[in-house]
Amino acid sequence: MAAADVTTGENPERTATPPATRRAFIVGGNRIPFARTGGAYVKSSNQDMLTAALEGLIARFGLQDERIGEVAAGAVLKHSRDFNLTREAVLGSALSPETPAYDLQQACATGLETVLGLSNKIKLGQIESGIAGGVDSASDAPIAVSEGLREILLDLNRAKTPVQKLKIIGRIRPKDLAPDAPNTGEPRTGLSMGEHQALTTAQWNISREAQDELAFNSHRNLAAAYERGFFDDLITPYRGLSRDSNLRPDTTLEKLSTLKPVFGKTLGSEATMTAGNSTPLTDGASTVLLATEEWADQHKLPKLATVLDGEAAAVDFVHGKDGLLMAPVFAVPRLLARHGLTFEDIDFFEIHEAFAGTVLSTLAAWEDEEFGRTRLGLDGALGKVDRAKLNVNGSSLAAGHPFAATGGRIVASLAKMLHGKGTVDGRPARGLISVCAAGGQGVVAILEAA
Amino acid sequence: MTDKYTQLVSHGAGKTLARKLGLPQPVELRRYQPGAPLITGPILVSGDSAGSDDIATTLLGWGLDVRRNALPKEKLGAIILVLDAVQHPQDLGKPVLKAAASLRDLAPNARVVTMSRTSQSAPSPASAAARQGIDGLLRSLAKELRAGATANGILLDDDLATTSPSALGALRFFLSGRSAYVDGQFLTVSSTSGELPADSDKPLAGKVAVVTGAARGIGAAIARTLHRDGAKVVLVDIPAAGDHLAAVANEVMGTALQLDISRDDAGHRIIDHAVERHGRLDIVVHNAGITRDKLLANMDEGRWESVIAVNIAAQLRINEALLASEHFRTSPRIVSVASTSGIAGNRGQTNYGASKGGVIGMVRSTAGLLEPYGGTINAVAPGFIETEMTAKMPLAIREAARRLNSLKQGGQPQDVAEAIAFLASDAAGGITGGVLRVCGQQLVGA
Numbered sequence: 001m002a003a004a005d006v007t008t009g010e011n012p013e014r015t016a017t018p019p020a021t022r023r024a025f026i027v028g029g030n031r032i033p034f035a036r037t038g039g040a041y042v043k044s045s046n047q048d049m050l051t052a053a054l055e056g057l058i059a060r061f062g063l064q065d066e067r068i069g070e071v072a073a074g075a076v077l078k079h080s081r082d083f084n085l086t087r088e089a090v091l092g093s094a095l096s097p098e099t100p101a102y103d104l105q106q107a108c109a110t111g112l113e114t115v116l117g118l119s120n121k122i123k124l125g126q127i128e129s130g131i132a133g134g135v136d137s138a139s140d141a142p143i144a145v146s147e148g149l150r151e152i153l154l155d156l157n158r159a160k161t162p163v164q165k166l167k168i169i170g171r172i173r174p175k176d177l178a179p180d181a182p183n184t185g186e187p188r189t190g191l192s193m194g195e196h197q198a199l200t201t202a203q204w205n206i207s208r209e210a211q212d213e214l215a216f217n218s219h220r221n222l223a224a225a226y227e228r229g230f231f232d233d234l235i236t237p238y239r240g241l242s243r244d245s246n247l248r249p250d251t252t253l254e255k256l257s258t259l260k261p262v263f264g265k266t267l268g269s270e271a272t273m274t275a276g277n278s279t280p281l282t283d284g285a286s287t288v289l290l291a292t293e294e295w296a297d298q299h300k301l302p303k304l305a306t307v308l309d310g311e312a313a314a315v316d317f318v319h320g321k322d323g324l325l326m327a328p329v330f331a332v333p334r335l336l337a338r339h340g341l342t343f344e345d346i347d348f349f350e351i352h353e354a355f356a357g358t359v360l361s362t363l364a365a366w367e368d369e370e371f372g373r374t375r376l377g378l379d380g381a382l383g384k385v386d387r388a389k390l391n392v393n394g395s396s397l398a399a400g401h402p403f404a405a406t407g408g409r410i411v412a413s414l415a416k417m418l419h420g421k422g423t424v425d426g427r428p429a430r431g432l433i434s435v436c437a438a439g440g441q442g443v444v445a446i447l448e449a450a
Numbered sequence: 451m452t453d454k455y456t457q458l459v460s461h462g463a464g465k466t467l468a469r470k471l472g473l474p475q476p477v478e479l480r481r482y483q484p485g486a487p488l489i490t491g492p493i494l495v496s497g498d499s500a501g502s503d504d505i506a507t508t509l510l511g512w513g514l515d516v517r518r519n520a521l522p523k524e525k526l527g528a529i530i531l532v533l534d535a536v537q538h539p540q541d542l543g544k545p546v547l548k549a550a551a552s553l554r555d556l557a558p559n560a561r562v563v564t565m566s567r568t569s570q571s572a573p574s575p576a577s578a579a580a581r582q583g584i585d586g587l588l589r590s591l592a593k594e595l596r597a598g599a600t601a602n603g604i605l606l607d608d609d610l611a612t613t614s615p616s617a618l619g620a621l622r623f624f625l626s627g628r629s630a631y632v633d634g635q636f637l638t639v640s641s642t643s644g645e646l647p648a649d650s651d652k653p654l655a656g657k658v659a660v661v662t663g664a665a666r667g668i669g670a671a672i673a674r675t676l677h678r679d680g681a682k683v684v685l686v687d688i689p690a691a692g693d694h695l696a697a698v699a700n701e702v703m704g705t706a707l708q709l710d711i712s713r714d715d716a717g718h719r720i721i722d723h724a725v726e727r728h729g730r731l732d733i734v735v736h737n738a739g740i741t742r743d744k745l746l747a748n749m750d751e752g753r754w755e756s757v758i759a760v761n762i763a764a765q766l767r768i769n770e771a772l773l774a775s776e777h778f779r780t781s782p783r784i785v786s787v788a789s790t791s792g793i794a795g796n797r798g799q800t801n802y803g804a805s806k807g808g809v810i811g812m813v814r815s816t817a818g819l820l821e822p823y824g825g826t827i828n829a830v831a832p833g834f835i836e837t838e839m840t841a842k843m844p845l846a847i848r849e850a851a852r853r854l855n856s857l858k859q860g861g862q863p864q865d866v867a868e869a870i871a872f873l874a875s876d877a878a879g880g881i882t883g884g885v886l887r888v889c890g891q892q893l894v895g896a
Contacts, residue, residue: 052693059685059696059706062727094700229689232708236692300727 024119024290025303025450029412030057031286032238033245034400037138040241041283046075046082049238050089050135053285053405056236057131061289061301064094069127071101072114073287075135076403076438078105079142086133107437108354110134111286111407112310112445118290119307128295132411134404135285149176186438188318193325193438194355198264198273200323201357204364208272211356212256215277215397218353222394223249230393234412246280246400263355277356282400286408288415303450305415308430310445311335317440325358327442328434329365333376335444343383346446347424348417348431350410351385353396358436393417407435411447418449453836453852456859476858477598480559482627482868484651484678489625491527491557492517496549497565501612502532505565505621508613520552528561528625529553534612536566536580546587553595562601563624564588565617568638571608585636592634592891593856600624600633600857600891607640610880615644619877622646628872631833631865633856634891637881643781643824644879653875655680658728660720662711663738665691667837668787670698671863672735675871677702682728686711686720687738711738711764717771725777733874734772736765736786739805741839743798754801761805766812769827773819782825783874786813787866790833790889806831810885817883826882828873833889836860855890 032053035041041049050073058064073086082088087101106113111134118130145153152171159165185192191199201211225231226243235242261271263278289301296303313331315322322329328351336342343366351359365371366382376382393413396406414431421429429449436442456476459468468475492515495506509516509530520526531549536542549562556562564584572578584603592601602624604617611617620637623629647653659676663669664685673683683704687695692708699706707723709716724731739761742753765786772778791799792806813829820827834840834851840860843851852860869888872878 055700056692056696056706059699059704062699062703062705064700064703229710229713232689232710235689236696236706236708237690238693242690242692300729302726 021123022125022292024122024307025293025296026305026307026411026415026447027289027291027296027301028057028061028304029234029286029288029408029415030060030236031234031405031409031412032056032284033235033241033243034282034284034402034405035241035245036400037281037283039139039245039283040239041137042139044137044239044283045140046078046085046135046137046285047088047092049137049283049285050085050133051092052236052238053133053135053287054089054093054095054131057287057289058094059236060233061299063289065096066099067096068099068131069129070118070121071095071099071131071133072104072118073101073133073135074104074106074110074114074404075137076105076107076110077136077138077141085135105404106443107439107441108352108401108403108406109312109435109437109441109443110404111409112411112433112435112443113312113407115288115290115307115407115411116310116443116445122290122292129289129291131287131289133285133287133408134406136402136404137283138281138402139283144180146176146178146180148173152176186317186324192263194263194273194278196317196324197355197357198267198271200326200361201272201355202264202267203323204361206272206357206360206364208257208270210360211272211277212253214353214356214359215256216251216253218391218394218397219248219251221392222247222398225393230416234416244399246282247398251276273355273357277397279354279396279401282402284400284402284405286405286412288408288411302419304419305431305447305450308446308448309335309339310443311338312441312443314442315440322440323361324438324440325354325436325442326361326365327440328436328444329362329442330376331442331444332366332432332434333378333382335446339446341430341446343385345430346432347389347421347429348392348414349385349390350395350414350431350433351391352401352406352410352435353391354401354436356397362434410435414447418447422449453859455849474853474858475596477558479598479630479857479859480627481630481862481864486627488512488514488622488650489527489561491515491525491560493528493530494520494526494549494552495530495532497532497545499532499535501534501565504611504613505530505532508618520555524555525557526552526555526560527557528563529556530621531562531564532612533564533566533584534606537574538576539580539583541580542583542587556595556599559598561599561625562591562595563621564601564603565612565621566603566605568605568607588636589634589891595856598857600629602629602632602634603636605636605638607638610639610642614639614642614880615646616641616878616880618646619644619872619875620881622650622877623872628868630868631857631861631888631890632869632886633889635887637886638884639880640882641880644881645876647875647877652680653877654733654871657681657732657874658684658724658730659733659735659874660684660686660724660731661735661737662686664698665694666698667839668832668835668863668866669737670694671867672737672870673698673702673704675864675867676733676735676874677704679871679875681733684720684724684728711768712759714767716764717768720768721771721775721777731777731782732780733783733785734768735870735874736768736784736809738764739787741799741802743802745798746800749801757801757805761802762808762812765809769812769816778825779823781876781879782820782823784816784820784825784827785870785873786827786829787870788829788831788885790831790887790892793831793885793887794892813885814883820882824879826873826879828878828882829885830866830869830873831885831887831889832861832866833887833892834860835866836862855892857890859890861888861890
């Protein structure tokens with residue numbers, strides 16, 4: 001393997017700006033079709049699905065017996081037995097069993113963060129290749145025993161004599177037996193993600209029509225991409241599914257407009273968020289193959305795009321300063337500024353559609369003069385996103401959103417789009433990814449065509 | 451591997467009962483295993499031409515146990531009947547009857563191979579009669595052999611020696627377990643092209659092969675066999691079959707290409723993938739095919755057109771791209787999967803028969819186009835093969851179809867794959883434009 005081009009501490013020219021390091025290339029990706037919860041993957045575990053996504057990637061790129069530098073993936077809804085989920089998936093795959101792996105968890109940003117983490121390792125010369133990924137199953141979600149019963153069971157385990165054990169067992173009350181199922185509620189507010197977004201949507205005066213239109217475009221764009229064969233080298237079928245089961249190619253604005261609101265019903269303003277313009281719970285997995293230029297060339301593999309940079313942000317949603325899912329609003333201007341870029345320099349915008357309201361609130365914040373000045377520290381509004389460049393092959397409203405798998409879906413698709421676009425005005429085509437996450441977090445990234 | 455009936459009548463009481471009742475008695479066929487000897491037991495090389503001497507000498511050179519005259523009661527692994535010099539039908543009797551005396555001494559799964567000349571190139575009516583006579587003789591003899599023994603023939607163009615590379619390649623194929631389910635068939639050698647492999651267990655070492663329809667059944671078996679023989683395999687199938695495709699690709703250390711072969715750009719996508727990922731393209735196996743059966747009276751446009759589009763139009767379009775590509779010019783090989791339905795016809799399969807007959811015509815016509823590059827193209831026509839598809843046939847029809855051949859059993863996907871692997875190898879460089887049936891000598895049809 002080529003020696004790493006890293007600057008040592010002895011370099012006299014070391015400055016605050018990191019020196020130019022190696023580039024991290026996206027070779028390609030593979031995911032399984034996303035399935036609505038309780039559907040095709042109802043009997044599939046996170047490990048099953050992540051392994052399937054890996055196996056498709058291995059087959060596509062001929063990685064059998066290959067020792068990959070590192071595999072990083074994660075799941076948001078995770079069983080305690082899956083403490084080594086990614087490593088176990090690697091061991092169940094055709095990769096070399098000498099491939100190391102680690103799990104990562106950053107709510108819905110998990111997938112994108114695995115891409116950024118491994119890209120950084122590649123850039124630093126720590127690894128030559130990496131597979132980033134994510135998986136989630138809301139069908140096979142972990143169910144925990146109640147906190148009361150858990151304490152009793154742990155005490156029972158520590159008890160030494162039969163009398164002690166009997167006493168402890170006697171503490172169990174019927175209410176302790178109710179299982180504790182996971183939910184998407186925020187621990188610090190008790191509000192579900194949808195209720196949080198409903199507050200933000202209302203705050204930014206996002207209309208029902210605009211949300212339905214965004215959802216409609218997502219379905220239309222995703223369906224068209226399938227028809228074109230865009231996903232032929234991005235998806236491997238799984239359990240009889242060859243397309244995302246949430247996709248409704250024949251949906252219409254009219255149909256979407258008839259759906260009843262499900263979030264924000266207690267708000268004073270008119271409730272606008274429906275099952276049609278919110279993502280459903282979904283099962284699925286995705287993977288992305290990353291490498292140095294040398295590794296990709298040695299393995300005669302394509303180089304679709306580079307991972308230019310990424311940025312994370314978080315907001316104080318607990319005290320209501322910002323909406324729960326608005327952190328990318330702050331991350332994007334910081335990332336653009338670091339590279340001296342504006343929206344004019346971006347050719348594709350991939351803004352994860354947790355809810356149509358999330359995307360539209362984000363765009364509204366960026367277009368708002370006062371918000372730009374007071375909150376982003378700019379002279380005015382950050383800018384307007386050209387809708388013709390937004391989620392052009394569909395996004396989560398149509399594909400579904402298996403939390404940790406969404407980042408990999410977006411990165412692989414965007415890398416392919418950028419490669420197809422090539423250059424724009426003599427510079428490499430660029431794409432911006434924005435993913436919001438629970439806990440008031442957000443992770444964003446810029447990819448460039450290779 | 452073998453069906454339940456074959457297992458039942460192969461041993462003990464079942465065997466005795468089947469013999470007493472006069473039921474078909476299939477045996478477990480000798481199939482190729484890497485490292486296994488080419489053939490076991492002595493080989494009788496019959497015939498008195500110079501060509502027969504050359505064959506005997508060559509076989510001795512391969513370390514085989516060769517007999518020019520049979521020993522009484524000695525079990526034979528094979529009889530090679532060299533008839534390359536016959537001029538008149540009257541010349542056949544003596545060598546044929548001499549070999550006939552040894553037929554009862556053939557061991558189970560033995561081989562009879564004739565080597566003679568093509569009748570098309572015969573210098574006289576008598577010569578043509580003698581040569582064509584061997585066709586009828588061989589096909590009849592194949593139906594007389596028992597216990598997994600087969601009879602096949604090698605036809606040589608007029609100026610070719612019995613030891614020309616592809617004659618020997620074909621001879622090795624017929625003697626080996628690779629030809630287990632090939633019976634009553636001829637391979638025609640038309641040039642001195644080709645060479646025997648350095649390692650007979652890795653005849654495709656260093657080659658890059660593309661197999662369409664590789665996700666399951668015969669296609670998956672082809673991918674496995676080409677990989678076993680040393681090739682790097684690109685596995686192609688429709689996107690909807692991608693999960694099975696990935697599993698086979700990972701098993702054979704190949705790469706999966708999810709692609710609908712009826713797309714306009716399929717040929718270029720295949721060439722680009724092979725060249726970009728694996729540096730070259732040597733072999734293309736057109737295996738992908740569909741059936742949409744219906745009596746012609748009830749046929750609709752959808753059924754007809756889809757079968758034509760996938761089974762033959764796609765192959766034609768991909769071949770055009772291959773022939774135009776500078777990456778397909780070093781002894782390239784194309785092997786297409788035809789079908790006995792395209793030769794003998796099958797009720798309810800007018801569309802399928804048209805497409806598969808089309809494959810045979812396409813192969814014949816394309817041979818000349820590949821010749822300048824030392825390339826070959828051939829078709830393999832499977833008969834009844836035990837696959838997921840045939841397993842869905844109604845029991846009675848399936849059981850009848852399975853037994854209506856000289857070997858009294860269905861073939862395995864591997865049997866088709868072996869024939870394809872042979873035709874894709876360097877050893878078959880002198881064989882082009884033809885059709886090899888892998889059908890256990892199905893009783894209907896040619």
